[in-house]
Amino acid sequence: xxxxxxxxxxxxxxxxxxxxxxxxxxxxxxxxxxxxxxxxxxxxxxxxxxxxxxxxxxxxxxxxxxxxxxxxxxxxxxxxxxxxxxxxxxxxxxxxxxxxxxxxxxxxxxxxxxxxxxxxxxxxxxxxxxxxxxxxxxxxxxxxxxxxxxxxxxxxxxxxxxxxxxxxxxxxxxxxxxxxxxxxxxxxxxxxxxxxxxxxxxxxxxxxxxxxxxxxxxxxxxxxxxxxxxxxxxxxxxxxxxxxxxxxxxxxxxxxxxxxxxxxxxxxxxxxxxxxxxxxxxxxxxxxxxxxxxxxxxxxxxxxxxxxxxxxxxxxxxxxxxxxxxxxxxxxxxxxxxxxxxxxxxxxxxxxxxxxxxxxxxxxxxxxxxxxxxxxxxxxxxxxxxxxxxxxxxxxxxxxxxxxxxxxxxxxxxxxxxxxxxxxxxxxxxxxxxxxxxxxxxxxxxxxxxxxxxxxxxxxxxxxxxxxxxxxxxxxxxxxxxxxxxxxxxxxxxxxxxxxxxxxxxxxxxxxxxxxxxxxxxxxxxxxxxxxxxxxxxxxxxxxxxxxxxxxxxxxxxxxxxxxxxxxxxxxxxxxxxxxxxxxxxxxxxxxxxxxxxxxxxxxxxxxxxxxxxxxxxxxxxxxxxxxxxxxxxxxxxxxxxxxxxxxxxxxxxxxxxxxxxxxxxxxxxxxxxxxxxxxxxxxxxxxxxxxxxxxxxxxxxxxxxxxxxxxxxxxxxxx
Numbered sequence: 269x270x271x272x273x274x275x276x277x278x279x280x281x282x283x284x285x286x287x288x289x290x291x292x293x294x295x296x297x298x299x300x301x302x303x304x305x306x307x308x309x310x311x312x313x314x315x316x317x318x319x320x321x322x323x324x325x326x327x328x329x330x331x332x333x334x335x336x337x338x339x340x341x342x343x344x345x346x347x348x349x350x351x352x353x354x355x356x357x358x359x360x361x362x363x364x365x366x367x368x369x370x371x372x373x374x375x376x377x378x379x380x381x382x383x384x385x386x387x388x389x390x391x392x393x394x395x396x397x398x399x400x401x402x403x404x405x406x407x408x409x410x411x412x413x414x415x416x417x418x419x420x421x422x423x424x425x426x427x428x429x430x431x432x433x434x435x436x437x438x439x440x441x442x443x444x445x446x447x448x449x450x451x452x453x454x455x456x457x458x459x460x461x462x463x464x465x466x467x468x469x470x471x472x473x474x475x476x477x478x479x480x481x482x483x484x485x486x487x488x489x490x491x492x493x494x495x496x497x498x499x500x501x502x503x504x505x506x507x508x509x510x511x512x513x514x515x516x517x518x519x520x521x522x523x524x525x526x527x528x529x530x531x532x533x534x535x536x537x538x539x540x541x542x543x544x545x546x547x548x549x550x551x552x553x554x555x556x557x558x559x560x561x562x563x564x565x566x567x568x569x570x571x572x573x574x575x576x577x578x579x580x581x582x583x584x585x586x587x588x589x590x591x592x593x594x595x596x597x598x599x600x601x602x603x604x605x606x607x608x609x610x611x612x613x614x615x616x617x618x619x620x621x622x623x624x625x626x627x628x629x630x631x632x633x634x635x636x637x638x639x640x641x642x643x644x645x646x647x648x649x650x651x652x653x654x655x656x657x658x659x660x661x662x663x664x665x666x667x668x669x670x671x672x673x674x675x676x677x678x679x680x681x682x683x684x685x686x687x688x689x690x691x692x693x694x695x696x697x698x699x700x701x702x703x704x705x706x707x708x709x710x711x712x713x714x715x716x717x718x719x720x721x722x723x724x725x726x727x728x729x730x731x732x733x734x735x736x737x738x739x740x741x742x743x744x745x746x747x748x749x750x751x752x753x754x755x756x757x758x759x760x761x762x763x764x765x766x767x768x769x770x771x772x773x774x775x776x777x778x779x780x781x782x783x784x785x786x787x788x789x790x791x792x793x794x795x796x797x798x799x800x801x802x803x804x805x806x807x808x809x810x811x812x813x814x815x816x817x818x819x820x821x822x823x824x825x826x827x828x829x830x831x832x833x834x835x836x837x838x839x840x841x842x843x844x845x846x847x848x849x850x851x852x853x854x855x856x857x858x859x860x861x862x863x864x865x866x867x868x869x870x871x872x873x874x875x876x877x878x879x880x881x882x883x884x885x886x887x888x889x890x891x892x893x894x895x896x897x898x899x900x901x902x903x904x905x906x907x908x909x910x911x912x913x914x915x916x917x918x919x920x921x922x923x924x925x926x927x928x929x930x931x932x933x934x935x936x937x938x939x940x941x942x943x944x945x946x947x948x949x950x951x952x953x954x955x956x957x958x959x960x961x962x963x964x965x966x967x968x969x970x971x972x973x974x975x976x977x978x979x980x981x982x983x984x985x986x987x988x
Contacts, residue, residue, distance in 0.1 A: 347613065401440065403538070421476060423475075431511055439499045439537070440499070441492040449520070455515075553670060560658055567639065580627065589665065591642055594641075629679075638670070703733035710726040710728075744760045761777065775794070790814050805840065862892045866888050893905045923942050
């Protein structure tokens with residue numbers, strides 16, 4: 269109804285326009301220049317737009333749609349309000365007169381005019397816009413984006429092959445696949461942390477919206493969206509790139525129904541002149557977010573005092589799907605308010621970084637204010653949960669965030685330390701004190717997989733405040749993962765003494781009990797957790813594991829089945845129910861649960877955890893293959909094994925089973941292919957000879973050895 273009413277208003281306006289334009293509006297004279305200048309960069313062959321807008325007939329066919337989306341300012345996709353803040357570079361906004369032209373053209377029949385006199389269609393450069401780069405960085409191999417599924421956030425670590433310090437004045441991002449990449453962020457890691465994380469995760473790069481130890485290089489905010497010009501540093505602020513540094517590229521990618529190979533190129537442009545001005549990225553942020561279902565005006569406000577005269581160069585606002593209105597302003601010492609930006613209709617899918625045409629100067633003593641508003645109601649068309657659910661702060665797409673990164677330059681380079689001090693003071697104050705600040709840093713390092721560093725900060729947190737129960741638990745959790753179960757138990761008990769119903773600490777203590785073969789104590793602890801919080805999935809899954817280890821399959825099944833009341837969409841829960849049914853001999857029920865897991869497109873796991881979802885699908889397919897094998901359905905067994913491997917190419921159990929199946933069916937090519945895939949797995953995933961032997965019974969081991977022998981013979985013949 270609302271859309272129909274809006275369309276009606278547009279039509280009334282169009283009727284008026286028929287009488288306000290004295291000359292005929294034509295494609296060739298009036299419309300083509302607007303379309304070519306503002307729309308064609310995305311709406312062209314191989315562009316990110318869903319259809320091209322180059323030829324007259326294509327534009328005419330869409331003239332009504334064009335009129336509606338430009339009148340509502342839905343297109344071009346430029347979110348900041350021009351009335352709030354200085355002018356940004358590269359603004360993609362139509363003038364009122366241009367919108368009037370497009371509306372009138374539609375209302376008057378979309379006349380072509382003299383097409384021979386129309387301007388030439390724009391040509392988009394095949395090469396580099398800034399000329400040949402001094403250094404081109406590429407992925408070692410293309411990343412294969414699957415045809416179907418949710419958005420993918422993935423981080424790629426690329427070596428910068430330089431042997432001495434270089435100064436980067438500009439950077440150009442070439443996506444190669446326009447349709448695949450929605451936007452990109454480019455940062456630098458001077459440590460080896462990002463590379464270690466990449467190596468620990470199978471495949472090229474690692475998943476998630478958290479980019480890890482990488483940071484904006486020398487205070488630069490470098491991003492890319494379709495149509496964006498190459499990034500050029502403010503004169504005098506070229507950034508340093510040292511040998512041994514890694515470029516970390518975060519890509520937001522969109523499956524389009526067919527497999528895509530993603531292999532962007534990054535061109536770096538050097539200068540011999542070192543920076544003469546300092547640049548710094550300030551961050552205002554809030555993670556302590558809790559938005560109840562139905563809340564339409566949830567506000568987050570943060571502020572930071574800027575102690576020295578400075579210039580703001582650009583900014584990068586960030587929230588997720590519930591973001592509604594994002595804004596920031598500077599309050600000068602005289603009390604005057606000066607807007608930095610305002611986005612009245614935030615759209616997570618059109619986020620980007622913004623740079624001012626001219627640096628915006630603020631005097632020392634000014635306060636920067638960030639004000640974000642969130643809408644967790646059903647009227648928010650971008651709300652991913654229907655009906656709305658309680659949303660907390662976090663890294664997942666269904667969580668929420670409130671972040672504002674601001675690129676700022678002190679007028680006097682010697683004042684950079686004052687800006688760094690202001691950021692530290694803000695971090696400590698917003699965290700709630702030194703202990704919580706140390707806790708937050710520990711949590712950050714833990715999320716990046718840097719456990720020893722995380723443990724150091726958690727230890728600092730409990731040293732400053734021994735009564736901080738969550739920090740005691742986190743320190744115990746890190747110690748447990750590092751293999752120090754005794755130290756972990758001590759910290760868990762301390763945390764529980766401080767806060768008896770601290771759920772994660774109780775689950776951790778139950779794990780220690782299970783490790784120490786105190787199974788009944790572990791069971792009692794986990795059952796108590798479910799009394800306090802029956803929807804807690806982690807405790808329910810672990811309780812089933814302990815029951816299963818004690819042969820109590822029926823109790824494991826009952827506990828998991830009861831969990832469906834609270835977590836009916838959980839893939840992990842459905843997967844475990846299927847496994848228990850498989851053990852109980854209920855093949856049909858097991859297959860039903862596994863089918864739920866492999867057929868899922870969204871439920872239970874966040875967008876950023878696509879690899880976790882794929883791993884569960886692979887496990888479900890493998891279990892299905894086991895059942896089909898027992899039932900004698902060889903065709904479905906082979907198909908399920910193939911799907912298990914497609915979902916997770918490093919599923920060793922499925923690779924081995926597929927190799928054995930190939931050998932049993934005298935399909936030497938399949939057996940050889942699977943053996944080759946096992947042998948080329950990353951070292952941390954590739955099973956050793958003894959591990960393979962322990963995995964198989966004697967007959968299967970002999971078959972696999974025979975297959976390997978035959979594979980070597982075939983390979984030798986091929987080499988001859």
